[in-house]
Amino acid sequence: YIATINGMRLLIVGLGDGGIHAIKPQTGEKVWSFVAAKRAINTGVVVSGSSVIISHGDENTSGNEMGMIAAIDGSQTGDIKTTKWAHYGEQFGFSSPLTDGTRIYQIENGSRLKAYDIETGKELWTQPLGTSQKAPPVMADGKIYVGSENGKFFIVRPHPDRAEILSEVELPA
Numbered sequence: 463y464i465a466t467i468n469g470m471r472l473l474i475v476g477l478g479d480g481g482i483h484a485i486k487p488q489t490g491e492k493v494w495s496f497v498a499a500k501r502a503i504n505t506g507v508v509v510s511g512s513s514v515i516i517s518h519g520d521e522n523t524s525g526n527e528m529g530m531i532a533a534i535d536g537s538q539t540g541d542i543k544t545t546k547w548a549h550y551g552e553q554f555g556f557s558s559p560l561t562d563g564t565r566i567y568q569i570e571n572g573s574r575l576k577a578y579d580i581e582t583g584k585e586l587w588t589q590p591l592g593t594s595q596k597a598p599p600v601m602a603d604g605k606i607y608v609g610s611e612n613g614k615f616f617i618v619r620p621h622p623d624r625a626e627i628l629s630e631v632e633l634p635a
Contacts, residue, residue: 465509467536474514474536476503480523482516484536496534496542497523506558506598508566510580512537513546515566519555529553531568531576533583547583552576556596560606567620569595573610577620589625591616609633 463474464487473487480499485492499520508515514536519529532548552570559568565586566578573595577586592610599608605628606618617629 463507463509465514465536467509467512467514472536474507474509476505476507476516476518478502480518480520482507482514482534484514494536494539494542498530498532499523504555508559508561509536510561510563513580515559515561515568515580517554517559517568519553519571522550525550527551529555529570531559531566531578531583533580549578549583549585557598557608560599560601562601562604562620565620565622567599567601567606569599569608571595575599575606575608575618575625577625586622587624589618589627591618 472484474484476482481495481497483495499518501520503518505517513533515533517531527550529552530550533546554568555571557569559566566580569575573592575589575591592612592614594611597609599606609615613633615631619626619628
């Protein structure tokens with residue numbers, strides 16, 4: 463993910479060491495790192511202002527709970543040790559989060575679309591979308607477009623307190 467935070471252009475990625483790292487893409491210079499998991503991070507990030515939203519579906523660095531979604535302050539440098547907010551115990555192992563500027567949307571491994579307040583991390587709602595999901599959702603025209611592993615394709619309109627499924631189509635095999 464390429465983002466500009468405090469005027470600095472950054473490449474922000476999760477890697478096999480369980481960390482999310484920000485580097486200057488022009489030079490490769492490390493700006494910051496946040497270690498979130500004991501193994502690889504397979505998801506991307508999303509940025510809003512200086513908040514970097516991260517997620518994973520693996521074992522957390524503290525305890526043995528699996529999975530998390532969290533916000534970190536991407537305006538820092540060096541090794542980041544704390545989060546702005548975090549939810550542990552839900553596996554977000556495949557798709558990357560989305561944002562509309564006020565809410566974060568993320569699909570956990572069991573194909574439940576979840577919405578969180580971007581500033582506080584408060585969970586706002588959950589919408590089931592099938593049984594298994596790995597593809598990244600896409601946001602366009604105020605709607606979320608997502609395909610599931612069982613061949614269904616959804617168009618969802620997010621609201622502050624709920625999700626509205628506008629279309630659910632079974633794709634041919």
